[in-house]
Amino acid sequence: MGTELDWSTEWLTSTLWIAGVFVATTLGCAVLVALLSRYTVWGRQFRRLAFPYFSPRGPEGWRPLLTVLLVLLLAIASVRLSVLFSYQGNGMLTALQNLDAPTFWRYIGIFGILATIHVTRILVEFYIQQALIIRWRVWITDRVIGDWLDGRAYHKGRYTKVAVDNPDQRIQEDTASFPSVSVTLGVGAVSSLVSLVSFTLILWQLSGPLTVLGVEVPRAMTFLAYVFVIIASVIAFRIGRPLILLNFLQERFNATFRYALVRLRENSENVAFQRGERVENGILGSRFRDVISNAWAIVFRSLKFQGFNLGVSQLSVVFPYMIQAPRFFSQQITLGDLNQTATAFGEVHDALSFFRNAYDDFASYRAVLDRLTGLLDADAAARALPAADVEEGDDLQVRDLTVRRPDERVLVDDLDLDVAAGTSLLVTGPSGGGKTTLLRSVAQLWPYTSGSVRRPTDDGSLFLPQQPYLPLGTLRDALAYPGPGTEMDDARAAELLRKVQLPQLADQLDEVDDWARRLSPGEQQRLGFARILVVRPKVAFLDEATSALDEGLEQSLYNLLREELPDMIIVSVGHRSSLRRFHDELLELDTEGRWEKSALRG
Numbered sequence: 001m002g003t004e005l006d007w008s009t010e011w012l013t014s015t016l017w018i019a020g021v022f023v024a025t026t027l028g029c030a031v032l033v034a035l036l037s038r039y040t041v042w043g044r045q046f047r048r049l050a051f052p053y054f055s056p057r058g059p060e061g062w063r064p065l066l067t068v069l070l071v072l073l074l075a076i077a078s079v080r081l082s083v084l085f086s087y088q089g090n091g092m093l094t095a096l097q098n099l100d101a102p103t104f105w106r107y108i109g110i111f112g113i114l115a116t117i118h119v120t121r122i123l124v125e126f127y128i129q130q131a132l133i134i135r136w137r138v139w140i141t142d143r144v145i146g147d148w149l150d151g152r153a154y155h156k157g158r159y160t161k162v163a164v165d166n167p168d169q170r171i172q173e174d175t176a177s178f179p180s181v182s183v184t185l186g187v188g189a190v191s192s193l194v195s196l197v198s199f200t201l202i203l204w205q206l207s208g209p210l211t212v213l214g215v216e217v218p219r220a221m222t223f224l225a226y227v228f229v230i231i232a233s234v235i236a237f238r239i240g241r242p243l244i245l246l247n248f249l250q251e252r253f254n255a256t257f258r259y260a261l262v263r264l265r266e267n268s269e270n271v272a273f274q275r276g277e278r279v280e281n282g283i284l285g286s287r288f289r290d291v292i293s294n295a296w297a298i299v300f301r302s303l304k305f306q307g308f309n310l311g312v313s314q315l316s317v318v319f320p321y322m323i324q325a326p327r328f329f330s331q332q333i334t335l336g337d338l339n340q341t342a343t344a345f346g347e348v349h350d351a352l353s354f355f356r357n358a359y360d361d362f363a364s365y366r367a368v369l370d371r372l373t374g375l376l377d378a379d380a381a382a383r384a385l386p387a388a389d390v391e392e393g394d395d396l397q398v399r400d401l402t403v404r405r406p407d408e409r410v411l412v413d414d415l416d417l418d419v420a421a422g423t424s425l426l427v428t429g430p431s432g433g434g435k436t437t438l439l440r441s442v443a444q445l446w447p448y449t450s451g452s453v454r455r456p457t458d459d460g461s462l463f464l465p466q467q468p469y470l471p472l473g474t475l476r477d478a479l480a481y482p483g484p485g486t487e488m489d490d491a492r493a494a495e496l497l498r499k500v501q502l503p504q505l506a507d508q509l510d511e512v513d514d515w516a517r518r519l520s521p522g523e524q525q526r527l528g529f530a531r532i533l534v535v536r537p538k539v540a541f542l543d544e545a546t547s548a549l550d551e552g553l554e555q556s557l558y559n560l561l562r563e564e565l566p567d568m569i570i571v572s573v574g575h576r577s578s579l580r581r582f583h584d585e586l587l588e589l590d591t592e593g594r595w596e597k598s599a600l601r602g
Contacts, residue, residue: 007110014080021076021194026069029190045369048376049178053139060135067132074125075187079194081118086202086343088114094336129183136179140372144171147376151383152445159385159406159447164378166255170371173251178372181365188354196351203344206337208327221323225345228319229352232312240305240363246298248367253294257287312353320345385447393454395420396539396569401451403434403441408448412438413593415451419585421538424562424570426579426600429589435573438589439463439541456538466544468528470516476509479530488534496533499560500526501553521548529557532565539569551578558582 006013036043037051054064092107148154148167157164164170200222207221264271264280271280320342328338355362388401398417404410411434419425427435440446442453443463455461470478477485479493494506502523519527525548532540540561546554555578561570562582572579580586580600588596 010084014084018073018076018080021080022073025076025190025194026072029072042366042369045373046182049140049369049372050182052143053136059139064132064136067128067135070128071125071132071183071187072190074121074128075191076194077121078118078125079191079198081114081121082195082347083198083202084114085111085118086199086340086347089343090334090336090340092336093339094334097335129187133179133183136182137176140178141171141175144175144372144375147379150379153379153382155445156382156385156447157378160378160381162378164375165252166259167375167378169251169255169258170375174368174371177364178368181361181368185358185361185365188358192351192354195347199344199347199351202340203348206324206333206341206344208324208332221320221341221345224319224323225348226352228316229349232308233353233355236305236308236312239308240301242301243298243305244363244366246294246301247364248370249294250291250298251367251371253287253291257284257291260284260287316346316349386449387444387447388441388449389452390442390444390457391452391454392457392460394456394538395454396425396571397454398442399452399454401438401441401449401453403437403446404448406448410593412441412589412595415595417587417597419539419569419571421569422567423585424572424583425585425587426583427571427573427587427589428575428579430591433589433591435589436543439543439571439573442541459535460538461541462532462535462537462539463541464528464532464543464545466525466547467521468524468531470519470524470527472514474510474512475505475515478515479509479527480534481531483534496530499533499564500530500557502526502530522553525549526553526557529560532561536565537568539571542570542572542574544574545572546576546579547574551576554578555582 033043037047038044052058053060054068056062056065058064088107088110092104092111095101095103095107148171154167157167203222203225204219207219260283264284271277321338324333324338324341327333328335333341396417396419398415401412401415401417402410403412403415415438417425427438429435437446441449442455443461469481471481474485476488476493479485479496480488490509493509494503497503497506505523516524525545528545546557549557554576558570559582561568570583572583583600586598586600588598
């Protein structure tokens with residue numbers, strides 16, 4: 001027969017129970033996390049991503065750790081409430097069976113109190129968990145983005161031996177799911193373990209002997225519950241294990257397909273001019289077929305996995321009634337005891353089945369850990385790539401600079417160069433001769449480089465590509481880039497636009513638009529020259545920066561630079577013969593690594 005609680009003192013008993021279990025669970029979790037983070041791969045991945053945030057020396061001090069402890073306390077309180085609900089249900093049904101109306105209504109009142117506490121706890125727990133998830137997401141997103149941008153890893157990553165795929169998807173999706181799933185699985189695991197112990201004790205009290213193959217098994221209900229769930233879990237793990245790889249591949253295939261769509265959109269005009277729709281359709285179709293093929297593999301594996309789980313779950317509903325029914329019919333237990341047995345069995349079953357039922361979530365979680373730590377590893381590998389040695393200086397000096405292709409073929413061999421302040425240099429040569437790659441090497445963006453460079457660093461140097469990058473936002477932001485648009489007033493912006501012959505844009509400074517699409521290539525190049533006047537660097541590297549302009553505009557802009565910044569070094573890369581008259585010196589490259597420097601005007 002089930003034991004009766006003393007409800008008059010239960011609040012004190014429950015408080016002491018919650019406090020004791022909280023201390024034991026906290027210590028147990030600390031030991032378990034320490035062991036997992038030391039001896040398992042995914043544990044070490046979790047430590048790498050989470051420990052800096054929860055450290056008392058972290059950005060938010062003790063608050064994250066205290067929030068986790070509060071979430072843990074609320075989870076333990078939830079288990080205690082479930083225990084109390086089981087006893088309340090036992091007492092209520094037993095009172096019904098005994099036709100004891102006063103006792104029945106007393107248990108209804110107890111239910112009201114427990115339900116009020118339960119609802120309040122759910123709302124408080126929801127808020128605390130969501131606050132933890134949101135703050136944790138902000139921190140992990142800032143950290144991953146900062147690491148990705150640090151040392152220009154976002155660009156250099158393309159040159160690593162194994163380039164990381166879809167960093168944008170990892171930053172946007174995985175940083176969102178990591179804290180959310182961590183909290184969900186962590187709370188679920190703790191609740192399951194505490195429930196397992198609590199309801200096993202109840203099940204032990206309610207269990208009776210059962211004869212199996214002539215052998216009497218004492219407390220059979222408890223043993224059968226464990227055997228039932230353990231066998232089911234082992235089988236489920238074997239069925240569901242392939243889902244880990246399939247979920248990982250699905251994320252990769254989806255991201256690859258999405259990238260192809262974005263790339264087509266960004267290059268729509270080129271594709272349309274060349275009527276490349278059939279080829280693009282084939283590329284998109286091929287990548288989409290990978291998505292669908294893997295999706296079907298997930299469907300068929302999930303059918304097996306979920307089918308087995310559903311069958312086990314349905315059987316678990318009637319299993320305790322089947323075992324305890326003979327004892328009820330022989331009046332060894334009451335209807336309330338029978339119902340509490342089913343409740344306790346269900347809680348034990350759910351607790352033991354937590355890892356089986358959450359297998360999909362764990363599979364996805366492992367994939368998230370792999371993708372986020374993989375991105376951090378790729379960032380570190382990108383930052384470790386070699387580059388030319390660059391030191392601070394007021395002029396431009398290049399010593400023993402050798403630039404190679406990835407296949408080790410030399411593009412520029414042992415270049416020595418001196419460009420004084422106020423001097424301009426034109427770099428020319430055949431296509432594929434390494435002109436743009438030389439600029440990349442000087443900017444420390446090309447890893448297949450050796451030698452040294454002395455030049456102004458940080459804001460002292462400005463690299464202007466053929467198509468200037470225009471950030472999302474207002475025209476003012478695009479004009480001030482890479483500085484903040486808020487620091488540029490209307491008068492200064494209008495003056496700059498007038499100087500680069502874009503006065504018609506002066507009244508559109510605060511319009512938010514996709515300016516890279518709205519402005520023509522020539523307008524974008526003129527905006528790039530305006531940026532030079534904003535930054536006022538000591539040296540400007542211009543890579544085909546006037547290719548979309550007529551010769552008259554080209555001359556006007558180069559004259560503007562020399563008038564506004566007479567001491568600035570100008571290094572231009574270009575093919576046009578018209579560029580020669582704006583430069584003092586010429587550096588000619590060929591496709592064999594040779595180079596020759598000569599004067600254009602003296």
